[in-house]
Amino acid sequence: MTFKEKLAALRGMMKQQHIDAYIIPSSDPHISEYLPDHYRCIAWASGFTGSAGTLAITQEFAGLWTDSRYFVQAADQLAGSGYELMKLKVQTAPEFADWLAQTLPKNAVVAFDGKLASVLLAQAIEERLVPRGIAVKSAIDLLTPLWHDRPALPTSPAYLIYETITGATTASKLQRLRKEMERSGIGAHFISSLDDVAWLFNIRGSDVACNPVALAFALITDTTAILFIDQGKLTDKDKTSLQEAGVTVEDYAEAENALAHLDTGLVLLIDPKRTCFDFYNRIPDEVTVLEKTNPTTLFKAVKNNVEVTHTRHTMVKDGVALTRFFKWLEETLGNEPITEISLAEKLRGFRAELEGFVGESFDTIAGYRAHGALPHYKATPESNSALLPEGLLLVDSGGQYHTGTTDITRVVSLGNASEAEKTDYTLVLKGMIEGSTAVFPKGTRGYQLDAITRKPLWDHLRNYGHGTGHGVGFFLNVHEGPHTFNSAAVDVPVEPGMITSIEPGLYREGEYGIRIENLVLSVDHQDTSFGPFMAFETLTLCYIDTSLIDTSLLDAVHIAWLNTYHAMVYDKLAPHLEAVDQRWLKEKTQAIG
């Protein structure tokens, strides 16, 4: 079926079932960002492959609401699909619901599949529609009947990892969680988010591309801990270890029934942002539901010393692979053909040579020239550009290692950089340095650090449409909460031990894109009469192309930071490099004046 035919079929079913508008969110029952193929509904229906978006369909109109990261890609992919691109003003805001509220008449019926929407999203939809007399049906799946070749749920094996890596046993994590539950008077806690389950049970898998997680739910009480997972995924040895940690393993499909049959009178904690509406609606009325962020989400975000030490070593590995890659790129360009796709494969190869490499933490974004202006660009055989000895190349990539997760963006000049490119590059770098060198009182939120990072760009009337940074997991998802560095009102203080990216950017559609990204660890800095202050330790180890810097736009402090950073990069990577690579890196990390 073409996308147009699928849309027609959907509208036919909507007519039959008296549905005036149908919503297709981008999610799954775990409210994942990266989806198993079984749940890639938007790609199936519209052809849009971005990781964030919402489809809303009426008889007269069909649209995809997505944010600025995807404007250009979506315009491309939606061509001829019957869907129009609706540009989000505010990333992740349910603007499609506002549009429905304005467009639909009283007594209209809006439907969606509650398994694909978080409690928060569903409540936001109802809030906007119900007062206007519009009915909302949240258990309508129109896709399954039409999606004949829909992929099955993944069955890849899962495995336990150990205290020497995680720094904490499952038993101790369960104890910590129960202490927190007791403190807040919570009797039971249901966890849907895959990375929370993976962290709590020290379990990893490969059910989802790039995220080393296994499809699973968990239900914790003061005495029991149930892991709902396809039992075929676990070895007997791991099942035994789980048992010894006080964990009962039950079938994946049992999770929703367990929720539906909770003891009445219980106080149940669920995370409205990380639990699907369909499950939420199965909770018995006699259960008191407390809606709060999963405690494990915060526990997980604050890395322990073992995780931090492993991450520091992992950064050396990743830096070695990146050094070899950029050296290869420089020496090969002009001699052998290189394309966006081939260089991404090459980079993967350099990482794969390293011990403990599991896979990429996300699909490499290798954007040459205008493609760099698509913040989440992924080259396709059709789009694939061949590199020439000129213009800017943006490479955003990361690795999953048994000892940590990496995420780094660099922009390099392939030749003849323009003054405009140098100005933009230097201002982005200045923002990245301002964020990385910030000292701030304990309790500071990500949105304050977002502003400090953007300021150098704002001063020159420039800006970027994505966030400044995101939490990064430990051998887990490359995007994790609860904290984030962006302009949204996410009220989570930065805590010592959190790992976050700082990645300001600047995008000129049709010309080039710039983004410079390091991962930083938040650390205690100093106690003062004004309270304790914190700072960042930069973890990422890779040179920053100085040929693109216009030093007249930087202050002495920025240049000093860059020179110190480059000295550290060389000192930490050199011992692991061959002489020729050392010489090359020495060049790249020369101090600038």
Added chain:
Amino acid sequence: MTFKEKLAALRGMMKQQHIDAYIIPSSDPHISEYLPDHYRCIAWASGFTGSAGTLAITQEFAGLWTDSRYFVQAADQLAGSGYELMKLKVQTAPEFADWLAQTLPKNAVVAFDGKLASVLLAQAIEERLVPRGIAVKSAIDLLTPLWHDRPALPTSPAYLIYETITGATTASKLQRLRKEMERSGIGAHFISSLDDVAWLFNIRGSDVACNPVALAFALITDTTAILFIDQGKLTDKDKTSLQEAGVTVEDYAEAENALAHLDTGLVLLIDPKRTCFDFYNRIPDEVTVLEKTNPTTLFKAVKNNVEVTHTRHTMVKDGVALTRFFKWLEETLGNEPITEISLAEKLRGFRAELEGFVGESFDTIAGYRAHGALPHYKATPESNSALLPEGLLLVDSGGQYHTGTTDITRVVSLGNASEAEKTDYTLVLKGMIEGSTAVFPKGTRGYQLDAITRKPLWDHLRNYGHGTGHGVGFFLNVHEGPHTFNSAAVDVPVEPGMITSIEPGLYREGEYGIRIENLVLSVDHQDTSFGPFMAFETLTLCYIDTSLIDTSLLDAVHIAWLNTYHAMVYDKLAPHLEAVDQRWLKEKTQAIG
């Protein structure tokens, strides 16, 4: 009765009524910040006179929870009262409720008077206590029986102001409000906040010190607009004008009954932050309650051109008064005795000479030396300091004029300023300039501008415990929402036409305090390929003491801004000053290098 005796009496009544903990919030049924004497319950019970705080009382413990602005003052005033000072980590957070949740056993009973708590606060209390099996009673008034000489509700006259001043008639404001209600499917809207009522009906009064408002509620539907107010406060002429604008006037006491008898099936909008819990609980179950910020709160925050023009003129008036005041101070110091109280009276006098002056917009904060370290200090006959020709003097004051509201803080050196004082002063000034000169994308929130203003202080491991700025009314409350410049996650974008203070500070307990405050108007700045940008126009017109500046801590841009500002201050004020005052101001506004 002494405070100790009152506390004992309260505990006695708690015992009788089986109440384990009693909460006394600082508010009234309108959730006002400045309270009529009738509702100054915390001052009556504990002696603490600050504008923000909460008392929580058990048989074993009695505490006042307040924020850093009041730590020193509260410690003073609570001495011997039986109440302990509990320092808030997060301004306005219900940390007393967390404390109760941790301290009280299951089945304990917590009570408060729902007329003194917003819906939001009451819900926050219940959220923390109910899951722990603690009962919450929200209609318990223990004070009235004990408070024999409790002041009656104020009966001062109210009056209407006209379109030439407000730029919009009541009829047009009602029309605008109804359009917004219709857009969101709202059938009725109840307004409790006094400044919202004052704005909507173009009415002013003097029931509350410093805020030109009258005690009133309002109920708006698509066809009716009821103003609940003590009818004796209005002239027949004004009653007629209101009638002509489609407004029905009913008795103040009728408001709660009107709420209790709303038609079932209605969708009612109330502001959970600006409506008291007691009224909320009177709403019939069959009414659908939508909890959102009052539309008028945002309408009011965005000043129209008439209001802005009046405000600009008012700033000239206020600047003239301030110039005369600071000149008087400089010339009188050493010749006549001056105290914190006498100089505040003198300043009031200079303002009172000006046409259209109604009163102060808040009690002048004149803090000499160590008293300057109390951000909300008000001199008392006991504390009143005599000024000497040395040390720092902080003066934070403002006026209510028929044509606008002002709020300004300056710090001047009375002689022999130390290097430490100059460093602190210059860093605060740098922050104020950074905030005032910020250019930022449309959609930027106050918490981002807060961070930009604090950055120069953070860079030197300094900070202040209060917000960076607050909305300011037009001949209305000196503190108004919905926007605010502070670190809290208040998700309100800055809009063109908003008037906000920028007032970074720095406080060294026992030594001195510094705060420099201007009011700024947000304006459209420039459209760019990255979207529209905004900026600020500084409204306040008063010199900034340059004798305290250490220019080595400023960049060229900061010095340039200061010199340009000083030139503007002189040009706008000079025409209204006598020659001697002109010459003096010329001196004070000399450009620095």
